Amino acid sequence: MHIDQIYIQYLKENDSRGIQLIYNKYAKQIVILIKQNNGSEDDGYDILQESLMDIYHMAHRRDFVLTTSFISFLSLVCRRKxxxxxxxxQREQVTNGEDELLYVEDESYDEWEQMLLQVERENHVMKILGAMGQSCQDIIRRCLVEKQQEKIAESLGITYAYLRKKKSECMSTLIKRVKESNIFKSLK
Amino acid sequence: MENHSEKIQDYIEGLLAGEELLSFEAQLVVDKELRNMVALQREVYDILNRRVHVEDEPLKMTLAEVNRRYRSSSSSPKSAVKRWLPVVVAACLLLVGSLFFFQGSNELYELPMMRSEIVRGKMENTSYENAVQAFNAGRYKEAGDILSVLLESDPEQVQYQYYLALTYIGSKQWVKAIDLLAPIANGPSVFSIDSNYYLALAYYTKGDKDNAKMCLNKIPAEGEIGDKAAKLREKMD
Known part of the structure; x- marks a missing residue:
């Protein structure tokens, strides 16, 4: 485990001082990286924020271990994003070539690549879920977290049959939109 | 395909049994498209299962706050104006556009479809399904009569109360609609947000703009109801 694992811990524990430290140390480097590749300052900060969220989600996997410096890993995630x-x-004119933009000297690259791909898939599915109606989101989330659907139906003031029907329709819509978005094929 | 999707969901959740399970598994062996659909749905289920158990909103808020603090301490007032200018321009354009397009629209009064309880062809509550058919055909009086009986037999069922209230909206009985919708709008049910919209609509139609606005303020901006609420608010202003 790398000594920089502490930064992962800051994210996992939502430690605002630790996160401020990440910004103080690394934000400028990331913004410069994005600006050098046809991005604006706003793009740089957006990418930094989103990448830190992705790292947070990756860090919840049991097999996640940081084997390099935090800045190397953060740069890789930001570059890819x-x-x-x-x-x-469809802005093709990247200052550096794609290979150069993604190049990182680390043998764990392939493993990270797989993890990042998975996080991107997850982000897409969650984005599609987030765009659905509030009641669909609530029902899907509650049915996954609470399991006892009879109790959920009771607390929502609806019949069990209605809950099942609604959940089923919500899930069908979600799956349909995921399928239409083609994300599982297009992300490579 | 929807029924197919329901069956796949039941299969993944382990709800299929006996003959139904055997027949589904036999179909899986010979149907490649079905196998692909099962694989896709299983992956989506796995993703949802992973993500819904990870609470990420607090971190998002912290990141947004740290980001804001960091940027404000390292940027000039001029660049801040430059950053917000496109947002202000876009907001102005949206406002002008919405005033132009949404005047006098009847879509504000459109009611949602009443949802059936039939899962994969199994009907358990015939009265309810009759109400569904009447409601969705615009026969609000008929649907209302059935729902009144159902509600009387099960007064705790918010679902019956909500759709009964909507039959009153459909038949322009605003006071009755308000009486039924007010407690749902303030409650924790899945109908709470939608009820706030239809309650606002009933108040507005009766000329009570203050109460209508209070209800609209409780509706999140996102989603279909959020859009309808924004249009109703514009109409009131």
């Missing part, structure tokens, strides 16, 4: 944003905007 920025490259995806550029592709999305």
């Amino acid at each position: 920025w490259l995806n944003a550029l592709k999305k905007k």
Whole structure:
């Protein structure tokens, strides 16, 4: 385990002082990196924020161990995220080539690549869920967390049959939108 | 396909049993598309299961706050104006656009479809399903009569109360609608947000703009109801 694991801990524990330290030490480097690759200062800060969230989610995996410096890892996540944003905007003129932008001298790169891909998939699914109606979101979340659906129905003032029907429709809509978005094929 | 999707959900959640399970598994062996659908749904379920157990909102808020503090301590007032200018311009354009497009629209009074309870063809509550059919066909009086009986037999069922209230909206009985919607709008049920909208609509139609605005303020900006609430607010202003 790398000594910089402490920064991962700051994120996991939502330690605002620790997070402030991350910003003080690394924010400028990340913003410069993005600006050097056709991004603005706003892009840089947005990418930094989103990447720290991604690292937080990766850190919840049981097999996650930081094996390099935090800045190397953070740069990799930010680079990848920025490259995806550029592709999305169809802005092809990246100052550095794609390979150079993503190049990191570390043998764990392939493992991280897989983890990042998984987090991106998760982000997409959660984004689609977040765009659904509030009642669908509530029902899906509660049914996954609380399990006892009869009790959920009772607390929501609806019949068990209605809850099942509604949940089923919500899940079908979610799956349909995930399928239409084609994200599981397009993320490589 | 929707029924298919329901069956896949039941399969993944372990709710299929006996004949139904055997027949589904036999179909899985020969149907590649079904296998792909099961794989996709299973992956989405796994993702949801992982993510809903991780509370990330507090970290998002901390990051936003630290980000704001860090940037304000390292940027000039001029750059801040520059940063917000596009947002202000976009907001102005949206306002002008919405005033132009949404005047006098009847969509504010449109009611949602009443949801059936039938899961994969199994009907357990015939009266309720009759109400669903009547409501969705716009026969609000008929739907209201059935729902009144159902509500009388099960007064705790918010679902019956909510749809009964909507039949009153549909038949323009605003006072009755307000009486039924007010407690739902202030309660914890899944109908709370939508009830606030229809309650606001009833108050507004009766000329009580203050109460209407109070209800609209409780509705989150996102989603279909958020959009309708924004349009109603614009109409009131």
